[in-house]
Amino acid sequence: MKTLSRIYAIFVARNREFLRDRGTLAWNIVLPVLLVGGLAAVFAGDGRDQYTVGVLQAAGTEIAREAHPFLQTRYVEFVPMADNAAALRKVERHQLDLLVALGDPVRYWVNPDSPRGYFIERVLLQSGSDAAIVREDVTGDPIRYVDWVLPGILGMNMMFSCLFGVGYVVVRYRKNGFLKRLRATPLKPAEFIVAQVLSRLLLILAITAFVYTGTHLLLDTRMDGSYALLLLITVAGAVSLVSLGLLIAARVNSEELAGGLLNMITWPMMILSGVWFSLESAGPLVQKIAGMLPLTHVLDAARAVMLDGAAFADVWHHLAWLAVMSAAFLAIGALIFRWTPG
Amino acid sequence: MPFALEARDLVKRYPGVLAVDGVSFGVPDGVCFGLLGPNGAGKTTTVEIIEGVTPATSGEVLYRGEPAGSRFREETGIQFQATALQDYITVRETLDMFRKLYDRRADLDAVIDACSLGDLLDRDNRKLSGGQRQRLFLAVALVNRPRIVFLDEPTTGLDPQARRNFWDLVKRIRKEGTTIILTTHYMDEAQVLCDEIAIMDHGRIIAQGTPDELLRSRYPGLIIEVPQKDVIDDLAALEHRVLDEAGVVEIVASDVSKALADLGPAVRTLNHIKIRQPTLEDLFLDLTGHSLRP
Numbered sequence: 056m057k058t059l060s061r062i063y064a065i066f067v068a069r070n071r072e073f074l075r076d077r078g079t080l081a082w083n084i085v086l087p088v089l090l091v092g093g094l095a096a097v098f099a100g101d102g103r104d105q106y107t108v109g110v111l112q113a114a115g116t117e118i119a120r121e122a123h124p125f126l127q128t129r130y131v132e133f134v135p136m137a138d139n140a141a142a143l144r145k146v147e148r149h150q151l152d153l154l155v156a157l158g159d160p161v162r163y164w165v166n167p168d169s170p171r172g173y174f175i176e177r178v179l180l181q182s183g184s185d186a187a188i189v190r191e192d193v194t195g196d197p198i199r200y201v202d203w204v205l206p207g208i209l210g211m212n213m214m215f216s217c218l219f220g221v222g223y224v225v226v227r228y229r230k231n232g233f234l235k236r237l238r239a240t241p242l243k244p245a246e247f248i249v250a251q252v253l254s255r256l257l258l259i260l261a262i263t264a265f266v267y268t269g270t271h272l273l274l275d276t277r278m279d280g281s282y283a284l285l286l287l288i289t290v291a292g293a294v295s296l297v298s299l300g301l302l303i304a305a306r307v308n309s310e311e312l313a314g315g316l317l318n319m320i321t322w323p324m325m326i327l328s329g330v331w332f333s334l335e336s337a338g339p340l341v342q343k344i345a346g347m348l349p350l351t352h353v354l355d356a357a358r359a360v361m362l363d364g365a366a367f368a369d370v371w372h373h374l375a376w377l378a379v380m381s382a383a384f385l386a387i388g389a390l391i392f393r394w395t396p397g
Numbered sequence: 398m399p400f401a402l403e404a405r406d407l408v409k410r411y412p413g414v415l416a417v418d419g420v421s422f423g424v425p426d427g428v429c430f431g432l433l434g435p436n437g438a439g440k441t442t443t444v445e446i447i448e449g450v451t452p453a454t455s456g457e458v459l460y461r462g463e464p465a466g467s468r469f470r471e472e473t474g475i476q477f478q479a480t481a482l483q484d485y486i487t488v489r490e491t492l493d494m495f496r497k498l499y500d501r502r503a504d505l506d507a508v509i510d511a512c513s514l515g516d517l518l519d520r521d522n523r524k525l526s527g528g529q530r531q532r533l534f535l536a537v538a539l540v541n542r543p544r545i546v547f548l549d550e551p552t553t554g555l556d557p558q559a560r561r562n563f564w565d566l567v568k569r570i571r572k573e574g575t576t577i578i579l580t581t582h583y584m585d586e587a588q589v590l591c592d593e594i595a596i597m598d599h600g601r602i603i604a605q606g607t608p609d610e611l612l613r614s615r616y617p618g619l620i621i622e623v624p625q626k627d628v629i630d631d632l633a634a635l636e637h638r639v640l641d642e643a644g645v646v647e648i649v650a651s652d653v654s655k656a657l658a659d660l661g662p663a664v665r666t667l668n669h670i671k672i673r674q675p676t677l678e679d680l681f682l683d684l685t686g687h688s689l690r691p
C-alpha cells in the first residue's frame with residue numbers, strides 16, 4: 056500500500072514532466088510520422104525495375120539456363136529457391152513475380168492479382184518450349200515496403216524513447232542531486248525504478264498507438280494478426296528497452312558517458328535488428344548477435360503478427376526472451392543502482 | 398538523557414582528502430544544534446553521513462539509541478546545500494509528491510503558509526528565484542512533520558527580511574519540539590538560533606558548547622578595538638591581537654578600567670576606540686584563523 060502510493064507519486068510527477076516538455080514530446084511523435092511518410096513516398100512503387108523469377112531447385116545448386124529457353128530471357132533476374140513455402144509466400148506478396156519448377160511437366164505459380172506476374176507469365180508461355188506446363192494460382196495482396204518498415208520505425212522510435220528518455224533522465228537526476236533528495240525519503244530504489252518503467256511504458260504505448268493508428272488509416276498498412284497480441288509484444292518490448300536504459304543509467308554520473316553508452320547500444324540495434332532491411336540473408340554470426348538484441352525480437356514478432364498473421368504460439372519464444380532480458384536488466388539495475396554520484 | 402541523534406567517531410576519506418576526521422557529538426531531543434566552520438571544513442559531509450546520504454569510511458550514527466534505519470528516514474526532514482527539483486513541475490505538485498512519499502504527513506496548507514509559498518504554488522520550479530527556491534526546499538523538508546530537521550546553509554542567498562522570517566520559522570518549529578541540526582556561515586544566525594554549537598575545521602570539531610559557555614570561557618570580559626594607526630607604543634602588557642586587514646587592534650579586557658589605564662600611554666588618543674561584547678564571529682576567527690580557505 057505504502058509502496059504503491061510512493062510509486063504512484065513518482066509516476067505522476069514523471070508523467071507531468073514528460074508531457075509538459077513539449078519539444079521532446081513533439082519530437083517523439085513527429086519523427087516516426089516523418090520517417091514513415093517519407094519512406095512511403097519514396098518507395099511508392101515496389102521499387103523494382105527488373106522482373107524477378109524464383110526457380111525451385113535443390114539448395115546450393117546453380118540455375119541450369121540451358122534446361123529451358125525461358126531461363127535465357129534477358130532483363131529477368133532468376134533466383135534459385137530451395138524452400139517451397141517461403142518461395143510461395145514471396146509470390147503471394149508480389150515479392151516474386153513468378154515461381155517456376157522445372158520437370159515434367161514444368162509447374163509454375165503466379166499471382167493473378169499481379170500485373171508483373173501477368174507479363175512474365177506471357178513470356179514464359181511464349182518462350183518456345185513444347186514441354187507440358189501446369190499453372191497454379193497463388194493469391195495475396197502485395198506487401199509494400201511501407202508495410203514492412205512500419206513496425207521497424209515504430210520499434211526504433213520506441214527504442215530511442217525508452218533508452219534515451221529513461222537513461223538520460225536518470226543520469227540527469229543523479230547529477231543535479233534530485234536523486235539524492237529522493238534518497239533522503241523513504242522511497243526505495245525498486246520503487247523509483249518501477250515508477251520510471253511504468254511512466255515510460257504508458258507514454259510510449261500512447262505515442263506508438265497514436266502514430267500506428269495514423270499511418271494505418273492514412274496508408275492502409277497491412278495487419279493480418281491480432282491487435283491484442285501486437286499490444287503484448289509492444290509492452291514486452293518497451294519494458295525490456297526501458298529496463299536496459301535503467302541498467303545503463305544505474306551508476307553513470309555524466310550525461311556524456313551515458314550518451315556514449317546509449318549510442319553504443321542503439322546503433323547496433325538500428326542496423327542489426329532489421330529496422331530498415333531484412334537480415335534473412337545475413338551471415339550466421341550477424342544473426343547470432345542480432346538474436347541477443349531485444350529490438351530484434353520485438354520486430355520479428357511484430358512483423359510475424361502484422362504481415363503473416365502469426366498467433367501466440369508462433370511468437371511466444373520472442374516474448375519469453377524479452378521477459379527474461381527485462382528481468383535480468385531490472386534485477387541487475389536495482390542491485391547496482393546509485394543515488395548519488397561518486 | 399539519551400540523545401535524539403548521536404554521531405560516533407565519523408571518518409570520511411575521499412581520494413586525497415580527509416574530509417571528516419573523527420567527529421563525535423550528541424544532539425539532545427528538541428535542541429537546535431549548529432555546526433559552524435570555514436569552507437571545506439567538512440560540515441556538509443558530516444551531516445550527509447548522518448542523513449544516510451553519504452556512506453562513511455568508518456563510524457556510526459544512532460537515532461534514538463538505534464542505528465539509523467527506515468524509521469529515521471520517515472521522521473527526518475532535510476534541506477540540502479545543493480540539490481535540484483524536477484523541471485516542468487509546479488511548487489504545489491512538488492510538495493504534494495514529496496509528501497506522498499511519507500506515512501507521516503504534515504498539513505500541506507500549514508507548511509505552505511509557514512514558508513510563505515502561497516503566491517508561488519502554480520509556478521514552475523525552474524522559474525523560482527534563489528530565495529524562493531530556498532523556501533521551497535525548506536517546505537519540502539517539512540512535509541512529513543519531521544521530528545528532526547537538517548538545514549545545510551539554509552539562509553545563503555536570502556535577503557535580510559527573508560532571513561529574519563526564516564529565523565522565526567525555525568524558532569517556531571523548534572518550539573514545537575523538533576530537533577534541528579543547522580550548518581551556517583552566519584555567526585549571528587548561530588547566535589540567534591542555536592542552543593549548542595560545534596565549530597569544525599579540517600574535518601575535526603575544535604570547540605563545542607552553548608554559545609554563552611564558549612564565549613565566556615574564551616573571553617572573560619569585553620573587547621576593546623583600537624585603530625592600528627593610533628597605536629604608538631608596544632602593547633605587550635595587554636592581551637591583544639592585530640587585525641592587519643581591518644587596521645584594528647583588539648584587546649580582550651576582563652577589567653575595562655584597568656585595560657583603558659594601561660592602554661592610555663600606548664596610544665595617540667582614546668577617541669576612536671570601540672568597546673563591545675565578544676561575539677561568535679570573534680570566537681570563530683580566533684579559532685579558525687583569518688586565512689582564506691581553498
Ligand SMILES: Nc1ncnc2c1ncn2[C@@H]1O[C@H](COP(=O)(O)OP(=O)(O)OP(=O)(O)O)[C@@H](O)[C@H]1O
Pocket residue numbers: 397411412414415416434435436437438439440441442443478
Ligand atoms: N565528493 C567528493 N569528492 C572528493 N572530495 C570531496 C567530495 N565532497 C567534499 N569533498 C571535500 O571534502 C572537504 C569537506 O567538504 P564539505 O562539503 O563537507 O565542506 P563544508 O564544510 O560543507 O564546506 P562549505 O562551507 O563550503 O559548504 C572539502 O575539502 C571538499 O573538497
Ligand SMILES: [Mg+2]
Pocket residue numbers: 440441442478549
Ligand atoms: Mg557545506
